[in-house]
Every structure is written in C-alpha cells, then in structure tokens.
Amino acid sequence: MLQSLHRSESASQRSSVSRRWSAKPPPPEAHGKAAGKPAAFFLRENRYNPRISAHPRSNETMHQSKLLIPTLKENPADADVISHRLMLRAGLIRQLASGLYTWLPLGLRVIRKVEAIVREELEKSGVQEVLMPVVQPAELWEETGRWAKMGAELCRLKDRHDRDFCLGPTHEEVITDLFRREIQSYRALPVNFYQIQTKFRDEVRPRFGVMRAREFTMKDAYSFHLDQECFDTTYREMYDCYTRILTRMDLDFRAVQADSGNIGGDNSHEFHVLARSGEDTIVFASAGDYAANLEKAKAAAPSARPEAGEDCKPVATPGVHTIDDLASFLKIDAKQTVKTLVVAGEEGPVALVLRGDDELNPIKAEKLAGVIAPLRMATDEEIKQHVGCAPGSIGPCNLELTTYVDSYAAALADFVCGANEDDVHLTGVNWERDVALDDAFVVDLRTVREGDPAPDGQGELKFLRGIEVGHIFQLDRVYSEPMNATVLDPDGKSLIPIMGCYGMGITRLVAAIIEQNHDDDGICWPEPLTPFDVHIVALNYAKSEPVREAADRLHEELSAKGFSVLLDDRGERPGVKFADADLIGLPHRITVGGRALKEGNVEYRRRTESDNRSVPLADVAGCLQS
RNA sequence: CGGAGUGUAGCUCAGCUUGGUAGAGCACUACGUUCGGGACGUAGGGGCCGGAGGUUCAAAUCCUCUCACUCCGACCA
Structure with missing residues (x-):
C-alpha cells in the first residue's frame, strides 16, 4: 500500500x-x-505588467503581485464555519481532499508565527525539541496493545517487505521507545520532550476546515518522572506554559478540568478558545474557579432526601412510554419521576437510574465498574429478556440487575417510576422503604445543566462553547509499563517512570484565532500572529511614478525597521485592493495614493478601526510604533 | 458507521420536473475607455455535465450501480 x-x-x-x-x-x-x-x-488579480517586472526589486516575495494569495469574492459553497470560510476566502488554505489541506503562503506564515510562540514558551519551561517520524512501525503499537485496540482511525500501511506501519496519530509509543533506549538513570529525570509534527487521524467525519482535519499539525510533549510529586510540578509548569502561550496570542480562553479518555487519573485539563462555533460545551461557575468540560462537569450534591409521605401504589399508564408522557399523564413534574436506562454490561445488562428530567452523561456511565465502554444501550429484546417489559416501563423496584443510581435520583422521595410491567408505573415510591439503596451504587451519572449549583458551592454553573486547542494530562505508566521503560533509582532498583502528555493543535489554533478575530469584512489578525505586520496598499502603482517610488521607499524603510510588509503592487482598482486588504486583515494598512501624496502624506488605518488618518510619509514608522 | 444533501467552466450557480446542438455572473486573455471601496465596452479562451452501465433514433436531463464532497449524530489537538 x-x-x-x-x-x-x-x-x-x-x-x-x-x-x-x-x-x-x-x-x-x-x-x-x-x-x-x-x-x-499566480493570482487572478495578477495582471502581467512588463514595466513592473522590468524593475529589479530587493525583496520579491513581499510583493503581492508575486505571492499566491488567491482571494475569493464569493463564499465557497462547502464552508459553513466562519474561520473555514475566511481561510479559503483570504487565500490561506485550499482543500486537497476531505480533511486534507494545502497551506498557501499567507496561511503558512501564520502557522510559523504560532509555532514560534509555542517554541519560545516551551523552551522557557525547559522542554526540549525533538522530531519523530510520521510513519511508525506496528511492533511498537503491538507492545502497548493499541495496534489491536485502535480502530479505523489509525491509518495502517505496509512497506515493500510487507511489514506493517501506521501514520502516527500520536507519538507515545515512539517517545517511550526513545526513552527506554536512551535513558537508564533516575538522574536524567524529569525529562520533557516535545515536537511539532504532522499527525494523521482518519477521522470519521472531518469538518470545519482545518479545525478537524485528518492531517494536521500538533505540538505534542511527553514527560517522564520518578514519582507523582515530580510529575505534579511539571504538570503545573505545563499548565502555566499553555496559559502563557494562549495569553500571548491574545486569545480569550479557559482551562477546564477534563475527562482523560481511557487513561484515567484526575490530572487532566483542556484549554479551550471560546467561540460560538466550538464543538465542546464547557462549564464554569459564576463565582469561584470551577471550570470543566461538560463531559466531566459535576454539580453540587443535591439536598438531603425528604421523608416519605405517600404510599407506594401501582397505576395503569396505557401507552405511556416517555417521561414527558408520564408527567403529563399524571399531571406531575418530571422532577418527581425517575427513569431507568439499561446499558450493556460485562455480565449482563446494567441499569442506570436518573431523575426523569436529567440526561445521562455517557462518559461518566462508561467508567462504572461492569459497564461496557463505549457505552451501548441495551436492545429492546435484551430488556424484555432481563426485565420482562418494554423500555418505557422499567423501574428500580424489584429489578434483578446491577443498578447504579444517580445522586439526584437518590435524593427523591415519593417519586414515580416504571413497575417493570408493560403499561404500569408506581407512584409514591421511596428509597429504602420500597427499593433497597446501596450507597456504593449511588453515583454521579447526570449531565449538568446551566443553573445547577457549582460543586464547590461557589455560584451556579454557566455554559460556553469552546474549541479545544490544548490538552494536558497524566499518562501514569500506561505506556512505560507495557513497553518496559525503566530507570535505576538511587538504590539500584528498577523503577517505571510516570509519564505526562501535553498536546496543542497548531493548525487548529490558526482556525480558532480567526474565529475570535474577524468582522464582516474579513480577518482581523492580532499583532503577534499576523502573516505580515503592515499592508501597503499602493493605488495606481503601475502607472504613477510618485506612488511607486513612495510605496517602494516605504516598503524598504519599514522592512529595514523590522516590520514585515506586504506591498499590494497589483494593477487592481482601489475598491478591489481595499476589499482584499480587509479580507486578509493585516493589523496596519497604509494607503499610498496620488491624492494624499501631493501633500506628502499617506493614509494609515488600523484594521480594527474605521477611520483613516493622514500621516506624513516621513512619520509612518513612528506612527506604527506608537 | 447511520441519517440528509450536493456533484454542470477556476469560483458561485441556472438548465433536469416535461430527453432534442451546454448556459449566466464573476474570474481569465487581448485591445480600448476608466481608476480612492469589488468599473465598462468589444473580441476571445475555457466543459468527457463526477464515473460506469442501461433505456432511447437521441441522455446533463430518465433508470441502476459506483465514486467524491458537504451537513447532522457516536471519536479527538
């Protein structure tokens, strides 16, 4: 292959x-x-002008007529998300196939800016850069069991000798292999390596342009430690490092507690850039510091269960199958009902009991002992076989299944639930009296809702949408142990190090930056990330000698002062140039035109402002620095 | 992988219902007039109508099968 x-x-x-x-x-x-x-x-706008090309220039690549910046006037049909649309329109990227993108000069310059900031901050945190191969041998993945465990997302291939390889979706195996070959002493620890490398994940559904691409650039770092305390220090350092990186990028972001996938462990934080189009819901407290991914978020424990008041009675509920049906049929609040979901378990189905108005959080559920991950709801047949009724009438009373009860459901008294008999429910049900309740099986199962009390009691929970651009978490010995990575401790004993893992989506960051920095006319690059600092828009560059001279001189002067400058020397009409300048969105625009030039002036405008300022030609550099 | 949808010029799309010589706008080329917020005229170039099979005298259009892409749900930086 x-x-x-x-x-x-x-x-x-x-x-x-x-x-x-x-x-x-x-x-x-x-x-x-x-x-x-x-x-x-070359460009659609790029008219070939022999007079221009006859002039030798010091820095060809800064001339817009020579750079591939294929802007689009119309919205591409396939792009719905704003960042995707603008990246195509401003000529940053082009799609090759689903989830595969070519980065054009402008987009690549932004990637380089992002990388530079990431590198600087990581180096400050003492992380050392390496570069590992994209193609990885299957043997390593077999050692950790992931060759079998990973699904189609892992892109597998064979070399000419018919040996198995994969395109690296991540590099834990490779770095652990490097570690075990090269590091034998505790004295080398802790160590932390990073790389900025292309990843390939054959996503089920690539979408939103480079936000969820199959091939993408990620910064991934891996650390090795003798003990938990040492790991914790590095973890905090990386947390701070990520905070510095995103702060330098002028991004509005939140670090939130996160689910650590199948790895486990409490040390897991995601860094989310806030954006309406974000794929994740993040939850934070209106007061205090609590913030978590919705998958992980908890609410404060419910108040204590009231005393039982009613007797437990069966009631005929013909045709009632959902909580909504039940609430309106009995004219009660869904909060007074309990629903029982049955999911696949390792030894037969497992029942999950929630308050009627609550939603199951599948991430929490699949972590329960005996529940199969990924979570699968039991089929109607399985339910019929084990419970004896259809799904609409299940309840915890006399249920012969392993049963977990959400703490909010466990706090109810006099509630309504299914009777495990078709078309019959029970009213006035109470825990202990009518249904046994083992504290060990009272767990957190529900998806939190806006307005729930925060778990630390500081205010209530609010929701925001976020784009996950970073994730740091503890790997424990999940890779070091099966791969037999050990060092000798001071006593000469073999010791398996604890690992940490720190990811940051470089290409996704570019999209996230645009999500947060644009207006109706185009991108508004924040200074630290802009592909060029200054856009010189020269009107009538080809035909007006004074304009050409002034623009060229300005270009050279500003370049010499350390600004990166894009000079629009194209033979386009002013309207086209202004529209493209807005689209591309460099933070500073200088218009050189015959009109102002007569007075020895040019016009200066910030991308985020709507008014031009007249500036004497000689003062431009000073104006930019202020 | 399930559900929905779209494939026609570089881009945005019409034409398909009811088969009859492939269209518009933008972009591109040449010339001219224009030239401070996406100009105009004239003349051009550009299409295996996603692909394969079928029905038919005749298929972009009808049928079957395929492939690609996009959107909505389970995975993740």
Missing part, C-alpha cells in the same frame, strides 16, 4: 506538472508581451 501510494503520487505529480508547464511555459527572464506567463497559479 505504501508502495503503490508512492508510485501513484509521484506519477500524478509528474503528469500534472508537465501538463501545466507544457501548456504555459514560464517566462524565464523574458520581459514584454512576447513572454509567456505562468498565469494559472
């Missing part, structure tokens, strides 16, 4: 390249009309 992949790829590249070039040969040093033009992949 690997082999055929190589072959077909190079073949197609060759053919498309030769087709392109043979159709329209490039003009080497030729000037004038007779010269051919590699027009197809």
Whole structure:
C-alpha cells in the first residue's frame, strides 16, 4: 500500500506538472508581451505588467503581485464555519481532499508565527525539541496493545517487505521507545520532550476546515518522572506554559478540568478558545474557579432526601412510554419521576437510574465498574429478556440487575417510576422503604445543566462553547509499563517512570484565532500572529511614478525597521485592493495614493478601526510604533 | 458507521420536473475607455455535465450501480 501510494503520487505529480508547464511555459527572464506567463497559479488579480517586472526589486516575495494569495469574492459553497470560510476566502488554505489541506503562503506564515510562540514558551519551561517520524512501525503499537485496540482511525500501511506501519496519530509509543533506549538513570529525570509534527487521524467525519482535519499539525510533549510529586510540578509548569502561550496570542480562553479518555487519573485539563462555533460545551461557575468540560462537569450534591409521605401504589399508564408522557399523564413534574436506562454490561445488562428530567452523561456511565465502554444501550429484546417489559416501563423496584443510581435520583422521595410491567408505573415510591439503596451504587451519572449549583458551592454553573486547542494530562505508566521503560533509582532498583502528555493543535489554533478575530469584512489578525505586520496598499502603482517610488521607499524603510510588509503592487482598482486588504486583515494598512501624496502624506488605518488618518510619509514608522 | 444533501467552466450557480446542438455572473486573455471601496465596452479562451452501465433514433436531463464532497449524530489537538 505504501508502495503503490508512492508510485501513484509521484506519477500524478509528474503528469500534472508537465501538463501545466507544457501548456504555459514560464517566462524565464523574458520581459514584454512576447513572454509567456505562468498565469494559472499566480493570482487572478495578477495582471502581467512588463514595466513592473522590468524593475529589479530587493525583496520579491513581499510583493503581492508575486505571492499566491488567491482571494475569493464569493463564499465557497462547502464552508459553513466562519474561520473555514475566511481561510479559503483570504487565500490561506485550499482543500486537497476531505480533511486534507494545502497551506498557501499567507496561511503558512501564520502557522510559523504560532509555532514560534509555542517554541519560545516551551523552551522557557525547559522542554526540549525533538522530531519523530510520521510513519511508525506496528511492533511498537503491538507492545502497548493499541495496534489491536485502535480502530479505523489509525491509518495502517505496509512497506515493500510487507511489514506493517501506521501514520502516527500520536507519538507515545515512539517517545517511550526513545526513552527506554536512551535513558537508564533516575538522574536524567524529569525529562520533557516535545515536537511539532504532522499527525494523521482518519477521522470519521472531518469538518470545519482545518479545525478537524485528518492531517494536521500538533505540538505534542511527553514527560517522564520518578514519582507523582515530580510529575505534579511539571504538570503545573505545563499548565502555566499553555496559559502563557494562549495569553500571548491574545486569545480569550479557559482551562477546564477534563475527562482523560481511557487513561484515567484526575490530572487532566483542556484549554479551550471560546467561540460560538466550538464543538465542546464547557462549564464554569459564576463565582469561584470551577471550570470543566461538560463531559466531566459535576454539580453540587443535591439536598438531603425528604421523608416519605405517600404510599407506594401501582397505576395503569396505557401507552405511556416517555417521561414527558408520564408527567403529563399524571399531571406531575418530571422532577418527581425517575427513569431507568439499561446499558450493556460485562455480565449482563446494567441499569442506570436518573431523575426523569436529567440526561445521562455517557462518559461518566462508561467508567462504572461492569459497564461496557463505549457505552451501548441495551436492545429492546435484551430488556424484555432481563426485565420482562418494554423500555418505557422499567423501574428500580424489584429489578434483578446491577443498578447504579444517580445522586439526584437518590435524593427523591415519593417519586414515580416504571413497575417493570408493560403499561404500569408506581407512584409514591421511596428509597429504602420500597427499593433497597446501596450507597456504593449511588453515583454521579447526570449531565449538568446551566443553573445547577457549582460543586464547590461557589455560584451556579454557566455554559460556553469552546474549541479545544490544548490538552494536558497524566499518562501514569500506561505506556512505560507495557513497553518496559525503566530507570535505576538511587538504590539500584528498577523503577517505571510516570509519564505526562501535553498536546496543542497548531493548525487548529490558526482556525480558532480567526474565529475570535474577524468582522464582516474579513480577518482581523492580532499583532503577534499576523502573516505580515503592515499592508501597503499602493493605488495606481503601475502607472504613477510618485506612488511607486513612495510605496517602494516605504516598503524598504519599514522592512529595514523590522516590520514585515506586504506591498499590494497589483494593477487592481482601489475598491478591489481595499476589499482584499480587509479580507486578509493585516493589523496596519497604509494607503499610498496620488491624492494624499501631493501633500506628502499617506493614509494609515488600523484594521480594527474605521477611520483613516493622514500621516506624513516621513512619520509612518513612528506612527506604527506608537 | 447511520441519517440528509450536493456533484454542470477556476469560483458561485441556472438548465433536469416535461430527453432534442451546454448556459449566466464573476474570474481569465487581448485591445480600448476608466481608476480612492469589488468599473465598462468589444473580441476571445475555457466543459468527457463526477464515473460506469442501461433505456432511447437521441441522455446533463430518465433508470441502476459506483465514486467524491458537504451537513447532522457516536471519536479527538
């Protein structure tokens, strides 16, 4: 597969390249009309102007007419999310196939900015950079059992010798292998390695452009420690490091407690950039510091259970199958009912009891002993067989299944539930009296809701949407143990180190930044991340000698002062240039036009402001620095 | 993987119901007029109507099968 992949790829590249070039040969040093033009992949706006190209320039790549920045006037049909739309429209990326994107010059410059900040802060935190291969041998994954455990998301391939490989979706195996080969002494610990590398995950559903792509760039770091205390120190350091990185990017973000997947352990935080289009719901307290992913979020324990008041009685409920039906049929609040869900378990089905108005949190449920992960609801047949009725009439009374009860359901008195008999419910049911309740089986199962009391009692819970751009968590010995990574401790004994793992989505960050920094006209790059600092929009550059001279001089002057400058030297009309400038969204725009130039001025405008300011040509640099 | 939808020019889309020589706008090329917020005229170039099979005198259009892409749900940076 690997082999055929190589072959077909190079073949197609060759053919498309030769087709392109043979159709329209490039003009080497030729000037004038007779010269051919590699027009197809230069800009649509890029009119070939012999007079311009006759002028040698110091820094060709900064000239917009020579850079591939294919802006789009119309919204691409396939992009619904704002960042995706703007990235296509501003010419940052182009899609190759589902979940695969080519980064064009402008987008790549932003990636480099993001990477630079990430690198600087990681180095400050004492993390050392390495670079591991994208292609990884199956043997390593077999050692940890993930070769079998990972599904189709792991892209597998074979080399010419028919040996198994995969495209790395993550690098725990590789780094642990490196560690066990190279590090033998406790004295080397703690160590922390990072890389910025392409990952491939064959996502079931890539979406939102580069936000959830199959191939993407991630910064991943892995640390090794002798003991928990040492790990905790590094974990805090990484938490602070991530906070510094996102703060430097001017992002509005939240660190939240997170579920650590199948790894377990309490040390797990996600870093979310707040955005309406975010895929995750994050929960935070209106007062105090509590913040968590919805999957993980808890509410304060319910108040104590009231005394029983009613007698337990069966009631006929023909055709009533849902909690809504039940509440309206009996004219009661859904809060006074209890629902019993049956899920697949290791030794027969398991019952989960929740208050009628609550939603099951599947992440919490699948962690329970005896419950199969990923969570699967029992089929109607299984329920019929084990409970004896249809799903609409199940209840905890006389239920012969392992039963977990959510603490909110456990706090009810005189509640209504199914009678485990079709079309019959029980009213006035009370725990202990009518149903046994073992404290060990009273657990947190519900999905929290806005307005719930915060678990630490500080205010109530609020929801926001977030884009997960970072995740730090404890790996314990999940990889070091099966892979036999050990060091000798001071007493000469073998010791298996604890590991930590710290991920940050580089390409996803680019999308998240745009989600938070745009307006109706386009992107508004924050200074630390902008592909260029300054956009010089030269009106009539080709035809007006004074404009060309002023713009070129300004370009050189600002470059010399350390600004990165994009000079719009295209032969487009002013309206087109302004619209593109807004779309691309560089923070500073300088318009050089004949009108103001007569007075020796140019116009300056911040991307986030709506008014132009007239500035003498000589003062531009000072104006930018202020 | 289930559900929904879309594939026609580089882009946005019409044409399909009711088969009869493939269209518009933008973009591109040339020339001219324009030139401070997405100009205009004239003349051009560009399409295996996603692919395969079928029905038919005739298929972008009808049928079958496929492939790709997008959106909604379970996974994750």
